[in-house]
Amino acid sequence: MPSKWRGIDTMKAIGKPSIKAQITAEMYTAIEAIGAPPELLSIVGSWGATLGDADTLAHIRSYNAKGTIYEKVICQRDDVSHKSKRVQ
Numbered sequence: 756m757p758s759k760w761r762g763i764d765t766m767k768a769i770g771k772p773s774i775k776a777q778i779t780a781e782m783y784t785a786i787e788a789i790g791a792p793p794e795l796l797s798i799v800g801s802w803g804a805t806l807g808d809a810d811t812l813a814h815i816r817s818y819n820a821k822g823t824i825y826e827k828v829i830c831q832r833d834d835v836s837h838k839s840k841r842v843q
Contacts, residue, residue: 775803794823 783799802811814824
């Protein structure tokens, strides 16, 4: 089943991706398959493309500690829990 992550198609179009890009694509596909929340998918999908290693690590640490990377949530749907579902 193809991933919804657009970066995978982009990588195929420009030739053989770096090993880091291949790892990122496989991690994204794996965590998407087990129902990872969009916020975690966005961190993993951005690693190496728009986020460097240090920023990615900081976002993942924040997500693991608080269930989010955001300092303050200003608007949230009533039917969504305040804590994100974490991948176990």
